[in-house]
Each structure stands twice: as C-alpha cells, then as structure tokens.
Amino acid sequence: xxxxxxxxxxxxxxxGKDVELRCDPISGHTALYWYRQSLGQGxxxxxxxxxNSAPDKSGLPSDRFSAERTGxxxxxxxxxxxxxxxxxxxxxxxxxxxxxxxxxxxxTRLTVT
Amino acid sequence: GNSVTQMEGPxxxxxxxxxxxxxxxxxxxxxxxFWYVQYPGEGLQLLLKATKADDKGSNKxxxxxxxxxxxxxxxxxxxxxxxxxxxxxxxxxxxxxxALIFGKGTTLSVSS
Numbered sequence: 001x002x003x004x005x006x007x008x009x010x011x012x013x014x015x016g017k018d019v020e021l022r023c024d025p026i027s028g029h030t031a032l033y034w035y036r037q038s039l040g041q042g043x044x045x046x047x048x049x050x051x052n053s054a055p056d057k058s059g060l061p062s063d064r065f066s067a068e069r070t071g072x073x074x075x076x077x078x079x080x081x082x083x084x085x086x087x088x089x090x091x092x093x094x095x096x097x098x099x100x101x102x103x104x105x106x107x108t109r110l111t112v113t
Numbered sequence: 114g115n116s117v118t119q120m121e122g123p124x125x126x127x128x129x130x131x132x133x134x135x136x137x138x139x140x141x142x143x144x145x146x147f148w149y150v151q152y153p154g155e156g157l158q159l160l161l162k163a164t165k166a167d168d169k170g171s172n173k174x175x176x177x178x179x180x181x182x183x184x185x186x187x188x189x190x191x192x193x194x195x196x197x198x199x200x201x202x203x204x205x206x207x208x209x210x211x212a213l214i215f216g217k218g219t220t221l222s223v224s225s
Contacts (some may be wrong), residue, residue, distance in 0.1 A: 033212060043202065045212035059212065091157065093213075100145045100164065100209050104157040 002026065004105035006092050012111045013082055021077045021108045025094030033095075033102060034067060034074050038088035046090075049075065051097060082112045115140040119203045119216035126223050127191055134188040136203035144205040146170075146179055146186040147213065153169075160188075160201070165193045193223045199205045 045059040115183035161170030
C-alpha cells in the first residue's frame with residue numbers, strides 16, 4: 001500500500017518568508033510525527049499528534065514553528081519568518097496507535113537563503 | 114531524560130567483513146529499541162526492533178539483542194555487502210505512540 005508522502009520534496013525560500021510543508025500519513029494510522037534532520041543536530045523530534053488528543057509540541061524549537069492536522073489525516077508544518085538555521089530535512093512519520101513502528105516519509109529538504 | 118549514544122563513524126569496511134555498530138541507551142522503565150537505516154538519497158527505513166529485554170531483532174542478515182543489564186543494543190552483521198553502505202540510526206521509544214529518540218547516526222561505507 002501507499003506509504004507516507006511529503007510535499008514538496010525540495011523547498012528553497014528566502015530568509016523571512018513563511019513556508020508550509022505537507023505530510024500525508026499511511027491510511028488508518030492515527031499517530032503522526034514531525035522530525036527534523038540537520039547536520040549539526042542529527043534527528044530531532046518536533047511535534048506529534050495522536051488521534052484526537054492535544055498534540056505534543058514539546059520539541060518545537062521556537063514559536064515560529066506550528067503544525068496542524070486536519071480530519072485526523074493530513075498534517076501541515078508551518079515555519080514563519082524562516083531563518084537560515086531552519087535549513088534541514090523535515091521528516092514526517094506515522095504509526096498505528098498501539099504499535100511502536102513508525103514509518104517515515106521521504107522528507108522535505110528546506111533551504112533558507 | 115531518555116537518550117541514545119552510538120559510535121561515531123564513519124565505519125569503513127571491505128566486503129564480507131564483520132560489522133558491529135555500538136549503541137547504548139539511558140531510559141526509565143522498559144523502552145523499545147530500534148535500528149533504522151537511511152540509504153543514500155532515501156528516507157529512513159526500519160531495519161529491526163526489540164521490545165523487551167533479551168529479545169533479538171533481525172532482518173536482512175543484521176541482528177541486535179536488547180541487553181538490559183548493559184543498556185545496549187549493538188547492531189551486527191556477519192558479512193557486509195557494498196549495498197549495506199548507508200547511515201544507521203539507533204533509536205528508542207518509551208512507549209507506543211511517543212516520539213523516537215535517535216542516536217546521531219553512524220555512516221557505514223563498504224568497498225568491494
């Protein structure tokens with residue numbers, strides 16, 4: 001079946017602009033996660049959604065970052081007023097509520113110039 | 114808090130050599146442990162997992178055993194191939210549905 005998909009695959013933006021990154025999880029997966037992969041910091045957790053519960057936002061690095069999940073499916077990660085240090089690969093993953101396996105999408109490579 | 118430490122790379126091996134990538138963890142309770150692999154230009158893929166002490170995860174010739182007494186989950190393969198060249202990440206999860214905590218990754222390069 002279809003895996004996790006993300007769009008766009010690459011995004012180049014100017015410093016100070018806002019960007020939106022999209023994630024389509026595997027159908028039926030109720031948990032959705034965003035991570036960031038950068039050279040200096042490795043893989044960092046950003047935010048996760050579990051069913052209808054309030055999201056765990058504890059990994060968001062600043063209030064410029066936000067995310068929403070509509071209808072328990074698609075999620076959008078928004079970065080406002082982008083900075084150069086936001087350049088990274090943003091990964092989305094999903095899992096069934098009671099299972100540990102997280103399945104990752106291919107990522108969105110964000111470059112802030 | 115929970116954390117994962119894995120050996121720094123790069124690890125460079127010849128084809129058919131034995132591979133060990135060390136991974137140790139710090140966690141409260143009984144976490145689940147994972148190895149993920151990232152091939153060049155691709156996303157993260159789950160390689161293997163273990164959910165309780167003494168469990169052995171295995172896949173594609175790779176193995177790792179959950180050792181609670183040494184808080185370790187070392188990845189091994191008896192005979193590596195060029196196609197195994199990738200970045201390997203050790204990770205843990207405190208419970209189902211929570212975020213994974215990753216090690217910094219180990220780059221493996223296998224030459225023929």
